[in-house]
Amino acid sequence: MKKKSVGFVVILMLVAALSACSGNNNNQGTNGQAxxxxxxxxxxxxxxxxxxxxxxxGPQEIVDTWNKQNPNIQVxxxxxxxxxxxxxxxxxxxxxxxxxxxxxxxxKPLLSKRVSSGAALDLSQFSDYNIDDxxxxxxxxxxxxxxxxxxxxxKNMHFVWLNKDxxxxxxxPVPTDWTLADVEKYAKALQTDSRWGYATFPFWRDVVSFxxxxxxxxxxxxxxxxxxxxxxxxxxxxxxxxxMHTSKVSPPISLIETTKMNLIAEFxxxxxxMLNAGEWVFRDANNLTDYPRDFKAAFAPLPRxxxxxxxxxxxxxxxxxxxxxxxxxYTKEAWEFLKWYADGGMLPQAKGGRIPASKDAxxxxxxxxxxxxxxxxxxxESLERVLSNELPTFQVSxxxxxLDIRTEEFDKYYIKAQSLEETLQNVVRRHNEYLKRN
Amino acid sequence: MKLNWMRxxxxxxxxxxxxxxxxxxxxxxxxxxxxxxxxxxxxEFPQLKADFVGMGxxxxxxxxxxxxxxxxxxxxxxxxxxxxxxxxxxxxxxLNKSVYFKKTxxxxxxxxxxxxxxxxxxxxxxxxxxVNGPVNTLLMSLGISNPPGWLSSTSSxxxxxxxxxxxxxxxxxIIIYLAALQEISSEQLEASKMDGARLFHTVxxxxxPLVSPTTLFLLMTGFIVSIKQMGIFQAVxxxxxxxxxxxxxxxxxxxxxxxxxMGYASAIxxxxxxxxxLITAIQWxxxxxxxxxx
Numbered sequence: 001m002k003k004k005s006v007g008f009v010v011i012l013m014l015v016a017a018l019s020a021c022s023g024n025n026n027n028q029g030t031n032g033q034a035x036x037x038x039x040x041x042x043x044x045x046x047x048x049x050x051x052x053x054x055x056x057x058g059p060q061e062i063v064d065t066w067n068k069q070n071p072n073i074q075v076x077x078x079x080x081x082x083x084x085x086x087x088x089x090x091x092x093x094x095x096x097x098x099x100x101x102x103x104x105x106x107x108k109p110l111l112s113k114r115v116s117s118g119a120a121l122d123l124s125q126f127s128d129y130n131i132d133d134x135x136x137x138x139x140x141x142x143x144x145x146x147x148x149x150x151x152x153x154x155k156n157m158h159f160v161w162l163n164k165d166x167x168x169x170x171x172x173p174v175p176t177d178w179t180l181a182d183v184e185k186y187a188k189a190l191q192t193d194s195r196w197g198y199a200t201f202p203f204w205r206d207v208v209s210f211x212x213x214x215x216x217x218x219x220x221x222x223x224x225x226x227x228x229x230x231x232x233x234x235x236x237x238x239x240x241x242x243x244m245h246t247s248k249v250s251p252p253i254s255l256i257e258t259t260k261m262n263l264i265a266e267f268x269x270x271x272x273x274m275l276n277a278g279e280w281v282f283r284d285a286n287n288l289t290d291y292p293r294d295f296k297a298a299f300a301p302l303p304r305x306x307x308x309x310x311x312x313x314x315x316x317x318x319x320x321x322x323x324x325x326x327x328x329x330y331t332k333e334a335w336e337f338l339k340w341y342a343d344g345g346m347l348p349q350a351k352g353g354r355i356p357a358s359k360d361a362x363x364x365x366x367x368x369x370x371x372x373x374x375x376x377x378x379x380x381e382s383l384e385r386v387l388s389n390e391l392p393t394f395q396v397s398x399x400x401x402x403l404d405i406r407t408e409e410f411d412k413y414y415i416k417a418q419s420l421e422e423t424l425q426n427v428v429r430r431h432n433e434y435l436k437r438n
Numbered sequence: 439m440k441l442n443w444m445r446x447x448x449x450x451x452x453x454x455x456x457x458x459x460x461x462x463x464x465x466x467x468x469x470x471x472x473x474x475x476x477x478x479x480x481x482e483f484p485q486l487k488a489d490f491v492g493m494g495x496x497x498x499x500x501x502x503x504x505x506x507x508x509x510x511x512x513x514x515x516x517x518x519x520x521x522x523x524x525x526x527x528x529x530x531x532x533l534n535k536s537v538y539f540k541k542t543x544x545x546x547x548x549x550x551x552x553x554x555x556x557x558x559x560x561x562x563x564x565x566x567x568x569v570n571g572p573v574n575t576l577l578m579s580l581g582i583s584n585p586p587g588w589l590s591s592t593s594s595x596x597x598x599x600x601x602x603x604x605x606x607x608x609x610x611x612i613i614i615y616l617a618a619l620q621e622i623s624s625e626q627l628e629a630s631k632m633d634g635a636r637l638f639h640t641v642x643x644x645x646x647p648l649v650s651p652t653t654l655f656l657l658m659t660g661f662i663v664s665i666k667q668m669g670i671f672q673a674v675x676x677x678x679x680x681x682x683x684x685x686x687x688x689x690x691x692x693x694x695x696x697x698x699x700m701g702y703a704s705a706i707x708x709x710x711x712x713x714x715x716l717i718t719a720i721q722w723x724x725x726x727x728x729x730x731x732x
Contacts, residue, residue, distance in 0.1 A: 117485045119484065415587075417592040
């Protein structure tokens with residue numbers, strides 16, 4: 001059947017109507033000379049920056065600093081919550097031409113969608129900033145159609161948080177390279193009546209264990225069918241299942257979900273000895289008022305599945321990919337802000353765990369901000385180790401729908417509603433159906 | 439141009455309804471028609487172009503196992519409506535008699551209906567919590583060693599929503615039935631008493647037929663409200679565990695606003711619309727058999 005293309009008159013009419021409404025907000029006087037002569041002009045350019053971090057956790061301080069230094073380019077921060085409805089809000093704003101000049105992207109599939117709708121500016125037109133050189137090899141994971149449409153600005157760091165006091169009590173050293181079997185051994189030693197040995201966030205559980213290997217092997221086989229039945233997947237599921245139901249060192253998924261268990265609070269409250277997480281825990285770990293803590297935290301890299309796993313990759317790379325709205329009138333000014341932001345402007349967010357990725361940003365200052373006056377609450381040696389590691393990394397790039405299919409089927413296995421074989425069959429079947437359509 | 443009196447009257451009438459009609463047209467009728475149109479395209483938000491795919495979305499729909507699964511869950515969930523209507527009738531009968539704390543009880547039954555759905559949802563999550571929740575603590579103290587997992591089990595989770603929903607709709611059903619019971623003239627009840635009817639017979643052969651238009655109304659509106667219900671599923675389980683509480687409305691929401699697959703989501707919406715029309719039509723036809731208008 002021959003497909004007929006339609007112009008979507010109605011949508012365009014709606015969009016036109018909406019953008020006509022919002023057009024009134026723009027400074028009409030600057031329309032004529034937008035971009036070209038802003039540097040020399042006295043006109044004040046107003047930029048709007050949409051991001052997912054709460055304004056009080058750094059962004060407000062960032063834009064205040066910038067605004068003080070650049071009276072001609074004033075940036076306003078708008079927070080959108082990084083969930084389904086928040087992203088929808090951003091995408092609607094982009095499509096309908098509301099004031100969005102700069103926006104942060106947190107997953108690559110969402111960035112790709114925004115690129116395909118023409119919302120993100122191709123950054124290769126700016127030659128004064130070498131993204132690969134500044135950000136390192138991890139930046140490549142954010143390429144869309146071999147081009148940068150967004151500037152990844154932060155180091156994504158996943159690692160295991162350890163209760164150092166509990167480790168010392170059990171006479172265990174802080175691990176530097178370990179497998180899931182070691183984790184289980186540690187967990188057994190650290191488990192008490194009031195404390196779980198080890199916990200993982202349901203969302204990250206499967207991603208951190210085998211997606212690294214699949215990133216190397218490919219989540220799709222050469223013949224175009226699903227590779228979710230690769231041996232490593234079954235192995236990982238089995239091991240996680242055993243920790244929940246056989247050795248019982250991990251809280252089972254049903255308990256986490258039905259009690260909406262806050263794993264960060266559990267770890268900081270000494271109810272979980274080891275937490276597979278990342279840098280985002282710092283925001284709460286530094287907040288001793290809401291999360292009082294009397295133990296020292298230490299850090300270990302993510303465990304590999306087995307000793308022999310040679311294609312293991314650490315979930316990491318770069319995050320907070322910031323893009324410029326292609327329809328913005330002030331792309332040059334936005335780019336100026338973006339460069340400044342990436343090269344150190346973003347530092348105030350370090351206290352929540354956002355460490356700049358740029359080699360020109362002051363790393364020791366970032367660590368300083370991250371730890372604040374709580375240095376004695378962290379094991380600095382192991383922290384240094386996980387922050388400075390040069391391990392091979394990968395990034396989550398599977399579409400949301402595939403991630404959801406996986407979670408649905410894997411959860412059924414973890415709550416004993418279906419066997420491992422059925423689980424893998426179902427995941428492969430549903431993934432294949434997805435692949436067929438897309 | 440001079441309008442005659444009749445025309446002027448009509449024009450005034452239209453002007454009175456215009457504010458409402460413009461709102462309804464712009465925000466309900468046009469979007470609804472537009473979504474039917476979208477069901478025949480492959481539009482993916484946030485792109486501004488799409489292709490006509492004819493019946494493509496619908497042929498995908500009939501092969502989609504998640505659709506059938508969600509449809510099954512929706513139908514199980516709809517089972518709560520007749521149960522709640524039945525219970526509402528019985529409770530209204532009791533409340534209509536002279537009982538103690540009549541007003542307090544009426545208020546208590548109606549409270550859920552005016553409470554925020556998400557707040558309700560979290561209370562019920564605590565009640566059905568498998569390890570420490572009051573329901574399972576009670577069951578275990580009664581000697582049941584292996585009580586159901588409720589929301590943590592794929593086989594029982596959807597029924598928890600039935601229980602929540604029966605309780606939620608109950609207050610509204612009671613209030614409407616109470617109004618209907620007040621309408622019944624005491625002469626009819628006295629006549630049946632004189633004829634020697636016992637309580638059960640009075641209820642079964644006099645009161646029940648007399649309130650049957652109310653029953654039909656409650657069933658119809660109940661089904662429509664329930665089939666569209668999405669919020670509590672999203673708040674309590676988000677369709678889980680696994681996909682055991684994914685109902686059609688939640689599936690539509692996820693397809694549209696999580697996967698941005700607007701064309702397919704519209705196709706499922708059209709299917710849902712057809713289902714609502716079918717259920718309503720069946721009730722409308724069947725009413726001739728049991729609804730009595732006095």
